[in-house]
Amino acid sequence: MISEQIVSKHRVNKHGEVFTNPREVNAMLDLVKSETERIDSRFLEPACGKGAFLLEILTRKLNVVAKRYKKSLIEYERYAVLAISSIYGIDILEDNVNDCRKSLSDLFQTKYRSSLKIKCSPECLQTVQFILSKNIIWGDALSLKYVNPHNKPIIFSEWSAVNGKMIKRRDFEFKEILDCSTNGLPFFSDEGEEVWLPESVKEFPVTHYLRLKDAEERA
Numbered sequence: 001m002i003s004e005q006i007v008s009k010h011r012v013n014k015h016g017e018v019f020t021n022p023r024e025v026n027a028m029l030d031l032v033k034s035e036t037e038r039i040d041s042r043f044l045e046p047a048c049g050k051g052a053f054l055l056e057i058l059t060r061k062l063n064v065v066a067k068r069y070k071k072s073l074i075e076y077e078r079y080a081v082l083a084i085s086s087i088y089g090i091d092i093l094e095d096n097v098n099d100c101r102k103s104l105s106d107l108f109q110t111k112y113r114s115s116l117k118i119k120c121s122p123e124c125l126q127t128v129q130f131i132l133s134k135n136i137i138w139g140d141a142l143s144l145k146y147v148n149p150h151n152k153p154i155i156f157s158e159w160s161a162v163n164g165k166m167i168k169r170r171d172f173e174f175k176e177i178l179d180c181s182t183n184g185l186p187f188f189s190d191e192g193e194e195v196w197l198p199e200s201v202k203e204f205p206v207t208h209y210l211r212l213k214d215a216e217e218r219a
């Protein structure tokens with residue numbers, strides 16, 4: 001490590017890897033402050049490095065979850081899982097992806113313990129790690145393909161809360177989602193205009209938030 005922001009000159013030259021410092025991360029996120037504090041607003045960092053932005057976004061979301069729900073374990077857990085499921089990243093370097101997943105998982109556990117005064121349960125931790133394995137992707141944000149499995153199109157999972165403790169998962173090709181920006185149609189409209197509805201490549205049955213991994217294994 002040459003500094004907090006640079007691991008090596010080789011990585012800067014080859015991958016443009018210079019991490020953003022916390023002051024800049026906070027200043028940039030403050031430009032969309034209300035979205036960073038909305039538990040289910042979705043964020044994608046397409047060259048996420050070790051997760052500088054994603055970690056701060058998760059911190060802000062979990063602070064809101066704690067403020068509203070720390071008196072109830074079940075409520076806290078399901079909203080905290082919803083918060084982590086809304087955070088997405090891609091990086092081309094495997095060590096960054098692993099570090100990013102681990103830091104997000106560690107942060108989730110630290111916040112859980114400080115809010116509920118107990119350790120995160122093994123089932124909840126398994127769900128969090130399963131979601132992170134899907135949401136933080138080892139891939140190339142330019143070719144829109146995974147590095148591993150090589151050359152396969154990147155798939156993002158959408159996790160949506162249904163009736164409290166249940167979650168609906170739908171998988172979409174990253175390319176299909178991005179087509180929205182090239183065809184000019186919005187994702188949603190309050191004024192009845194035509195909108196872009198990407199087609200999912202796979203849908204899973206509505207599942208309890210602690211059983212998301214089992215649902216994939218059964219599919």
Ligand SMILES: C[S@@+](CC[C@H](N)C(=O)[O-])C[C@H]1O[C@@H](n2cnc3c(N)ncnc32)[C@H](O)[C@@H]1O
Nearest residue numbers: 015017018019020047048049052091092140141
């Ligand atoms: C300038 S750093 C920023 C990292 C992080 N967003 C931050 O602000 O700290 C750029 C990151 O992009 C990654 N990267 C470079 N080319 C990429 C590509 N084609 N697809 C995905 N990630 C890429 C590098 O590995 C590096 O982690």
